Amino acid sequence: MAAKHVEEAAKENSTGFGMFKAKLADILTEENILQLATFFHYPPAKIDLLQSKDSRYHLMVHYMEERGQITETDITTLLRALKALNLHGMQRRVQTLFELHTGKRCTGDDQSMQQPEDLNFGKLDLGSKGSLTSDFNILGLASFCSADQHNITLENGKLVPVSSTLEELQIKANIGKEFTQDQVIGLLSFAQRCERLRKLSFIDCLLPLCLLVGSLSPITKLRNIQVAWTPVEHGITFHLDSSRGKWVSNSKEATTLETKGQSSLRLLCSSIVCLRRTDSKQLQKSTILLLEIASSQNIPISHLRLEWSFSGFDGEDIRLESGLSLSSLSSVEKISIIAGIQKKEFTEEEVIGLINYGIKSPRFKELWLHYCKLPSSINTDIIPEKSRSRNIKVISSSEARILDLISGQWRKPDDIQTITEMCSGDLVIHRDTSESVQRTVIELLVEASNHGIPIYCVNLKSFSKIDEDGNIILSSVSLYQS
Template identity: 80%
Template sequence: MAAKHVEETAKKNYTGFGRFKAKLGDILTKDSILQLATFFGYPPAQIDLLQNEISRNHFMIRYMEERGQITETDISTLLYALKVLNLHEIQKKAQTLFELHTGKRCTGNDQSMQQPEDLNFGKLDLGSNESFTSDFTILGLASFSSADQHSITLENGKLVPVSSTLEDLQINTNNGKEFTQDQVIGILLFAQQCKRLKKLSFIDCLLPLSLLVGSLSPITKLRNIQVSWTPTEHGFHLDSSRGKWVSNSKEATTLE
């Protein structure tokens, strides 16, 4: 009886979801593991364990499973994180492996991938007041309705408050959505108040070609925040002194 139980356990571990986890561990690199750990907001003690060359892959799979970022029926949280981090090759391999070993489909059209603001990225949790807590370091949003110096209002009405820990804010629409000058200025006002923010990225969306500058403009008070816009494969960075987008290419073209 015991032998049969051991055999069944072993079979479970090396087929289906268990086999997928083993294969997923094989394709995760050190850099991708540390990027994911930061994205998901893992505590420093766990990130330290992920520095270990021998055990990092095992621990990463374990942490993701414990947090529900990968489950027997869904890995869309992981796929979304890989997409935001531009780890597209690993994203494709992970999706293929999951479908191959579990027989379940998990695509980029999944509802949970279209609305990342509703996902749990470690420290990004919903409070009882229908807003997010402010204890997170990386935030990826598919869209937003408005923003000001206090919060970002999502399209579903939920609020993201100013965070004292936020370091990287990414607006990635995946569909070329257009944002107005007021919306962009609102995000810049929000960014000002996040004292540890280092990067603000607009990805796959349309923005005004120039932004208003002046003594009252939040653009002049961005500290050392790097603001970038990537509407295509060629990205731009914001010249805060002029309110203009400058190409990151060698030609350094300015959009007028």
């Protein structure tokens, strides 16, 4: 992988942004790379690759570009990171290189580099009428409430008027703070009236995943205002495509967030989120980005379902058949895996790996494995103690069994809640499964019927006939009326 990025770097143009990236790779040190990778919260697998002596410098530049931390027009995120790490000499060198090779004015000057606490957030010089004087170039607000064509209203009721000198406006909130479409459109209306404004940024907050195009067109098409959203500071940044009302990542792939009309990330994650084998790679990338944003904002991901897309587990990430990876999600509650086309048999280590993947989330409760060939038992020595203390459920739906975390054996469920959950989806009795498995599924159906538990659907792929007493005869056993 590292050699590939060296080859890509060598093919870059000898001027412009390509030359800047080459020079940036030259001045980075091993210590700088590890400091930045930690600061940007890179996953352990990426940090391990960066510790390799082979071309770590070009690889780091590639990762920063991939995550939108450096772009052809802006390296503010990198400069802010260097400042926060007290690497002021490196910060100045990087800024000078960018301006020298791209000919573009760097947006990371001393004023724009200031963090919200340095920009007088909540301590603005208000006049006697409770409004801010309008002679400023860059403004950061941490207590935004609402906006219209004339003013921004802060949470304390103070007003920030339209400014003829304002060039950049930053709105920062606490993690989990969610702004409505009306609030965003109000800010765009305000921004359009500020004659010199070129950039509106939202940091550490949640925004509508899609905006009504009709409400955007009369505002953003009048002037070229860049609208940026960084859900978690120092993380990936998106820009607003006002022609579609969609957010597009500033990464090399320029992934568009696809939401199928659902504008609220909280609502999206409150139902089943699917990664399907039939989804395009672009759609899978979008879904992964949405999951990562939700996780970073501590939004509960109620149910993640991998439909025939699972390829394996590498010890850190879930791998998909498309070649994409899914890093650990700190807010996922339930994971379901329907065996992929290429991956139907799971080893003992893979089952344990998936349990370990899930329990990184304090909310995680259940791992469901559908149509998978599973080991007959799990070595109790490798079952995580945390999974026992948290009573994590590991369920094989096709065999109607649950993993006993104490003995490592698969057993029939004996609690009403688990039986109810197992009967809420399709139950399949396959012709090619063993008689013991078929009997286990039948026993579950009988148990559910005895307790009056609704059975959503039974798929009899082993159906043979119905006898004279009305009993269904399967290929191996009978399913009696109850």
